[in-house]
Structure formats: structure tokens, C-alpha cells
Amino acid sequence: VASNWLACFPFSAQKYVYDVFFVHGFATEVLQILVSFLRHNGSDDIDINVVISNSERLLVLCLLENYGVLQIAREFGSPSKSKGFNDEWMKPNVSRIAQVVASIPDKARMNSPTSxxxxxxxxxxxxxxxxREVLDTSDEIDKNGALLFIGETFSRICRRGSADxxxxxxxxxxxxxxxxxLSSNDSSINEDxxxxKPEAVFWLKMxxxxxxxxxxxRISEQILHELASQDTNDVQAYWVLWLFFHRIFNLRASVRSMFVDTFILWKVFPxxxxxxxxxxxxxxxxxxxxLSGHNRPGLLKIIQRLLATWSKKEFVQTAPIEQQAYITAGLGLSLETMSKxxxxxxxxxxPLILQGVSCNYPLLSCGCL
Known part of the structure; x- marks a missing residue:
């Protein structure tokens, strides 16, 4: 990647010969070479600071200024690559490159470029x-290299604490x-x-x-908090959540459980x-x-679960006050939609409502339900 000898080159030679070699290289190969030098161990005949500084400079040049991360996704999404995605080595390859990309901010020095x-x-x-031509969103996820790379990279970025x-x-x-x-349909839209919208398919697939x-x-939590911070109205929020989650909500039991169990009974949101x-x-x-005919069994089930939790004396005695208020509010919102x-x-x-009233009187007197 260069040590002391790089300074011997005139600027024009460095820019048009040395730098171009990396810029025009195969993006995945350039990435792996440069990132490996960010934690390079020094030796007596090598100025390690020069090596790391030059590696960071080239990463900024190749991956950011020349959109190298985007190029990597394109390489994985190209037809010649996609044909091999059923091979056992392809998915690990995508995962490995995503790991390298996501690790760059952690491996860069404290005084490295903010980019x-x-x-x-x-x-x-x-x-x-x-x-559209790179993503080919008509493909299944596990056959689309670009989407696999996006998913793997975002997963690793979130695990490093950057879901927000x-x-x-x-x-x-x-x-x-x-x-x-909404603006083109008189403030009313539907799933169809x-x-x-072609761009909508990207968010579903992403x-x-x-x-x-x-x-x-983690992403779901941060999306909800971000929507709240944007003063989003109820209609906007519903369709944003629908666009992101309705497909995986129906396909994955873990996602359904996350929304109807974890987010309602265990977490505390605004x-x-x-x-x-x-x-x-x-x-x-x-x-x-x-609401007539719209998932009434699901609504009744969640009300029963909220009531079962809310009416327990142990819940009032052990749960934080914020959790008690949250469950109370959830129960109140749900009961509003029900007929006698x-x-x-x-x-x-x-009986559970009456039992809960006696247990939750302080919250009720504050107007939480």
C-alpha cells in the first residue's frame, strides 16, 4: 500500500498512476487489501503511520469519492455473479465482504477522515x-447478490450500534x-x-x-422512534410500517411475535x-x-393478554411505572375499538377489568385509561 517511497513520487504521478491503480481495480479486492492495512503491525523499516494514513486516504478515494461500496453491490448483483449464488461459496463471500465494509469505521483511527x-x-x-437493473427485484432474495449484500451489511452496521x-x-x-x-391520490392510498410503485419494491425487498x-x-425500534421524532401522522406512519414490514410480518413468525408480543407487552415506546x-x-x-372483519380474533387475543397482565397484582408491584402506564394505554386503545x-x-x-381497576387505581386516577 506504500510506505516512505510514496513521498518520492510527484503529485501528478501519485494521482494518475498510483491512485488510478486502486480506483480502477476490482472493488472487492481493493477493499480487502486496504482494510487489512488499517490495523497493520509496524516494523523497523516501515513507518506504520504512513501506511495507515495512505490506506485511509485510498479508502476515502475508492470507496467513498468513487462510490466503491455501491460498485461492490453492483458486482454482486451483476448477472454473471447471480448465476453462482446457489453455490455454497457465494453467500459466505457476500457475508465476508459485508463484514469488511462494516468494520471500516471501527478500524479507522480516531483522527481518520470523518467520511x-x-x-x-x-x-x-x-x-x-x-x-432497477442491478437489483432485479423480481428475483428471490437469496438469488440476488446485491440485496444479499445490503442485508448483510446493514445487519453488521446495526450490530455495531448504528441502527439509529x-x-x-x-x-x-x-x-x-x-x-x-398520498398527494396524488387525494390523501388516500391502498396496498395496490x-x-x-417500482421504488416501493426496493424497500420491501431491502x-x-x-x-x-x-x-x-433494532431497526424496527429505531424506525418507530424516528417516525415519532418526525411528527408523522397516523396515516403516514401506518403506510411506512406497512411498506417496510408487511411482507416479513406475514412470512416470519419471529417478526409477528416482535410486534404483537415484544413491542406491546415488554417494550415501552412513545x-x-x-x-x-x-x-x-x-x-x-x-x-x-x-374494523368490522379486520382481524377481530387477533384484537380480542391481544386484549385478553393485556388484561391478563394488567390485572395481576404482581405486575403492579414489580413492573416500572412506565411499563404499567404503557400496558394501561395499550389496553385502553384496544378496548376503544370493541363493541359491548x-x-x-x-x-x-x-372480572379481569374490575380486578385491574383495583390494582391500577393510581394510574387510572392520573387519566392513563
């Missing part, structure tokens, strides 16, 4: 939304798409309208490409997020839709 950050990697990969960065880049883009659909349950949960979770995952229909006949038809509903 060597996870955010720059995320922005490049999200720009693939516009490259990913969400902050995702939400503005998807909100623009949702708002565009969204799925007819989330499907992330198969790591931990990453899916009140607006709780409304959106219930609307998307329990009611399974847009806000303002008549449905409540009467629920076994033990009224």
Missing part, C-alpha cells in the same frame, strides 16, 4: 433504490414516497397503489434481505408509536378503516 463512517456506507447502498443512523436515512426517503402517493432477528428488532403498532400489527388495516357485545362475549373480561 469513513457508517453513514456514508448506508447512503451509498440506499442509492440502489434507483438502479440507518433509520435516520431510511425514514425521510420512505416518507417522501408515501407522501407522494403502493406496490405498483427489509426482507435482513434476516438477523436482532437486527430486525404513545404515538404504541398506536401505530396496534394499528399495523393488531388491527392490520389503515387508520379510519371500519364483543366485550360480553369475552370470557372473564369484566
Amino acid at each position: 469513513l463512517s457508517s453513514q456514508q456506507i448506508i447512503v451509498q447502498l440506499l442509492s440502489l433504490e434507483e438502479e 443512523l440507518l433509520a435516520s436515512e431510511l425514514i425521510p426517503r420512505v416518507l417522501r414516497l408515501v407522501n407522494s402517493c 397503489v403502493l406496490e405498483s 427489509m426482507e434481505s435482513i434476516t438477523d432477528p436482532y437486527t430486525t428488532e 404513545f404515538s408509536c404504541l398506536k401505530w403498532i396496534l394499528q399495523f400489527a393488531v388491527c392490520e388495516c389503515p387508520p379510519g378503516t371500519s 357485545e364483543e366485550l360480553d362475549g369475552m370470557k372473564d373480561a369484566m
Whole structure:
């Protein structure tokens, strides 16, 4: 990668001979070579600081200024590559390169260029939304190298603690798409309208490409918090969640459990997020839709589970006050959608409500339910 001798070259030779060699190289090979030198061990005849500094400079040049991360995704998504994705060595290869890409911010020095950050990697990969021919989103996920690379890279970035960065880049883009659909359809859209948009398919497939349950949960949490921070209304939030999650919500039991169990019974989100979770995952229909016939069994089931938790004296004695208020709010929002006949038809509903009232009187007196 160069040591002391690089300084002997005039600037023009460095730029047009040495640098070009890396810029025009095969992106995956250049990446692996340069990143390996970020933690290079020094020796008596090598100035290690020069080596690392030059490696960082070349990474900025190749991967960021010349969109090398994007080029890697293109290489994996090219037809010649895709044919081999059934071979056992291809998926590990994608995973290995994603690991190297995601490790760059951690391996770079404290005083390294700020452009060597996870955010720059995320922005490049999200720009693939516009490259239909590379993604070929009609393919299955495990046959599309570019999507596999996106999923693996985002998973590793999130595991390194940058799920908030990913969400902050995702939400503005998807909100623009949702708002565009709303403005062109008199503030009313449906599933067919969204799925007819070519760019919408990218977001569906992108989330499907992330198969790591931990990453899916972390991204989901951050998406909800980011939506809340953007003052998103209920309609916008529903369609953003639908666009990201409806496919994997129906395909993966772990994702369904995450929404209807973890996010309602165990986590604590802002009140607006709780409304959106219930609307998307329990009611399974847009806000303002008549709930008659829309997943009533699912709604009744979650009410029974909320009641069972809320009415226990042990819950009031041991759960943090924020968790108690959250469960109380979730129960109140759910009960609002039920008719008297449905409540009467629920076994033990009224006894549990009365028992819960006696246990949760302090919360009730504060207006939480």
C-alpha cells in the first residue's frame, strides 16, 4: 500500500498512476487489501503511520469519492455473479465482504477522515433504490447478490450500534414516497397503489434481505422512534410500517411475535408509536378503516393478554411505572375499538377489568385509561 517511497513520487504521478491503480481495480479486492492495512503491525523499516494514513486516504478515494461500496453491490448483483449464488461459496463471500465494509469505521483511527463512517456506507447502498437493473427485484432474495449484500451489511452496521443512523436515512426517503402517493391520490392510498410503485419494491425487498432477528428488532425500534421524532401522522406512519414490514410480518413468525408480543407487552415506546403498532400489527388495516372483519380474533387475543397482565397484582408491584402506564394505554386503545357485545362475549373480561381497576387505581386516577 506504500510506505516512505510514496513521498518520492510527484503529485501528478501519485494521482494518475498510483491512485488510478486502486480506483480502477476490482472493488472487492481493493477493499480487502486496504482494510487489512488499517490495523497493520509496524516494523523497523516501515513507518506504520504512513501506511495507515495512505490506506485511509485510498479508502476515502475508492470507496467513498468513487462510490466503491455501491460498485461492490453492483458486482454482486451483476448477472454473471447471480448465476453462482446457489453455490455454497457465494453467500459466505457476500457475508465476508459485508463484514469488511462494516468494520471500516471501527478500524479507522480516531483522527481518520470523518467520511469513513457508517453513514456514508448506508447512503451509498440506499442509492440502489434507483438502479432497477442491478437489483432485479423480481428475483428471490437469496438469488440476488446485491440485496444479499445490503442485508448483510446493514445487519453488521446495526450490530455495531448504528441502527439509529440507518433509520435516520431510511425514514425521510420512505416518507417522501408515501407522501407522494398520498398527494396524488387525494390523501388516500391502498396496498395496490403502493406496490405498483417500482421504488416501493426496493424497500420491501431491502427489509426482507435482513434476516438477523436482532437486527430486525433494532431497526424496527429505531424506525418507530424516528417516525415519532418526525411528527408523522397516523396515516403516514401506518403506510411506512406497512411498506417496510408487511411482507416479513406475514412470512416470519419471529417478526409477528416482535410486534404483537415484544413491542406491546415488554417494550415501552412513545404513545404515538404504541398506536401505530396496534394499528399495523393488531388491527392490520389503515387508520379510519371500519374494523368490522379486520382481524377481530387477533384484537380480542391481544386484549385478553393485556388484561391478563394488567390485572395481576404482581405486575403492579414489580413492573416500572412506565411499563404499567404503557400496558394501561395499550389496553385502553384496544378496548376503544370493541363493541359491548364483543366485550360480553369475552370470557372473564369484566372480572379481569374490575380486578385491574383495583390494582391500577393510581394510574387510572392520573387519566392513563
